[in-house]
Amino acid sequence: MAALGLLSLSAALPASALPASGVPARDLPAAGPAAAPRVPTPGEARTDAYLRSVREQPASLGEFFRSMPKGGELHNHLSGAVSTEYLIELAAEDGLCVDTATMTAVAPPCGPGTRPAADARTDRAFHDALVRAWSMQDFPAGGNGHDHFFDTFGKFGEVTWRHRGKLLASFADEVATQNQSYLETMVSPASEGAKKLAADVGWDPDLDALYKKLTAGGRLDALVKEAIEEADAGDAEFRAAARCGTERERPACGLTVRWISQVSRGSSPERVFTQMALGMWLAERDERFVAVNLVQPEDWDSSLKNYRLQMRMLAHLRGVHPRAHVTLHAGELWPGLVKPEDLAFHIADAVGTARTERVGHGVDLVHEDDWQGTARTMAAREVAVEVPFTSNAQILGVSGADHPFETYRSYGVPVVLATDDPGVSRIDITHEYRYAARTYGLSYPELKDLARASLEYAFVPGPSLWRGNPTAEGYRTVPACRGERPGVPVRSTACRRLVEGSPKASLEWRQEAAFAAFEASHATPVR
Incomplete structure (x- = not known):
């Protein structure tokens, strides 16, 4: 990159x-x-x-570090993974407009207060302003990195929903050229259909009754079919963009790719439950889908209010869909961002209640109650932690000695390095390995085992080599x-x-x- x-x-x-x-x-x-x-x-x-x-x-x-084999990329969001420059070009190709007050991509026609995204092809100042608005490029030290980081998704969202296949071809190329062989990436399958079904069904605190309402009359089954058709269309666009099967096929075609279903944790309880159920059905019925994950800021009021309820939802659905995998953003928090009581249990509940198989970020570990017990449980059950150093620094301001990377390792918790949103962060996985080596003084054998872990704890079927x-x-x-x-x-x-x-x-x-x-x-x- x-x-x-x-x-x-x-x-x-x-x-x-x-x-x-x-x-x-x-x-x-x-x-x-x-x-x-x-x-x-x-x-x-x-x-x-x-x-x-x-x-x-x-x-x-x-x-x-570029040429070193680096296993799999397990924690990333497809919409935030591709380069900002590519998103700008897609916006131009689609004839989209940009609201000049907020630098947000909007659908055409371009009315007052907007200008064509295609202007960025010839107006360098406009192009660079979009790059800064849609990524962490040139973000000032001491600024509110948390809000700017998460705000970028709303600014380029009109671009990304249109082109899952093209986004995948672009990011998969990057992963392959980084000398990685496997990719799990997060998307929101049948998002609008899930929203409508959830609204039709409504909320019921009896989770068993709620699940029966979702599945009654084949409604959830129809939503699964919609998600599979959406994935088929994305695959076709991917193959065309990557030129798979031709003499000019791109590196992306040789990569093993799997999808993780995103669940919008800030949404209403009924929508969260519907997205979870959809993702688990997909993971059991379509080999392209492997797991469910919760996304959106963990510190939002709605996320904090419903966190324990969402862990119970996952626990309930895991009993219904035991073959579906779960990996959870948990502990993407830090003192000062939330109240002390909200730092006390998120990783523990993800591991203990939802029985997640991997933890994404896990930054606030040592601020949780009985964090040593949680770390020992993660080690005993081989619950891996996905560590994206750059986004942890940009969003939470946590790096170096403050980061629990070495604490997890000292307890024997499996650790894998990840990029999270490399397009937004303006980095790649090579940057993360190089940072880990320099900051924590890692030897080559230690780096090699981090890369091995990224395949060992991937949601790939079959017995392990180890x-x-x-x-x-x-x-x-x-x-x-x-x-x-x-x-x-x-x-x-x-x-x-x-x-x-x-x-x-x-x-x-x-x-x-x-x-x-x-x-x-x-x-x-x-x-």
Whole structure:
């Protein structure tokens, strides 16, 4: 992405000035369940030596992180993932207008107080003003990053709902060129249909009765069909935009992509429940959809008021749809943003009540009641935390030593790096890995295991290549593949059966082969 480096968190906080954790050492466990330091392989040791040798050489360091295999992208919102420049071009292609007072895209015709979005093609000042309004570009230090970040979605929303397939082709290209092999991205399926069905059904505090009303007469089934048809249309647009199946197909075509159904947590309870039920039905009936997630600011009054109710909704629906996955934005809060009592339980309830399989952000961990117990539960159940460093800094002002990244790791909680809304944030996943390495002094083997975790805790079906709890016990191959060498043909029939028969193991094996090639290319430290 051309904007890489426009907002550098690591420049603001040198690693040498940072403590090792987001909490005082006395609050860390004396002996957590994290894996004991493993002995690097010769290839890992040589690659780590190379990394250390180029830490003060920006060009070489940047190339190292760009070319390093980085697994999967698990936490991002499609509408906020593509570049702002591409959104402006789409607005121009669609003949949209821009309200010049608010810099919001609106449908044509362009009346008083608006101008054609196409003007941005020739008017550089107008183009740059749109970039600043629709992203965090040039956002001033000390400004209200939280509100500006979330306001961008309303400003470009008229663009993004029209082109799911084109947005996916653009972002999937970026993910593939970042040397990632898997993408889960969030969208709102059949949004208008879900809104109408919820309004027709209304609210009933008896969740079982409410579910029966939604499904009566095949109404929810019809909504699922609408969402599938919408996904089919998006897929067709994606294939056309990415030129899949042609001699000029784009990198996006080789990426494994899955959808996560967004639920608008700030909406009425009946609409939230309807979106949840729709997402879970989709996850069980269409392999393109894998999970449900709650979106919108966690600190909104309506979000805070209904948080525990929404966790109970998910718990109820998980009993009805046990094969659907759940990953939740939880703990995207910080002191001063909400009252102390609202910091006390969000991650704990997501894990304990809704039984989420992953936590998005999880920034306020150490401000929750019995946070140590929550962290131990997450470690024991392998509930991963999705960490987008840049958006945490932009929205909450949390970075470096204040971030619980190292606290989660010290408790053995699986951690995966993510981008959240890279188009809005003006970054990419390479930026996040590079920031993590510099800020927390991570070695190459530690970075490699973060990338491994992004596939291990992805919602990909099939047995894993790794045995046991890899975060706690280390990444050890299952007995069937012990002794096999990634990058060369598999010899064992049992291992071949696993790799060819399990989508998860197949992705993991491909990544191990990519690591072997990457390590072979960085065998000699720079002097």
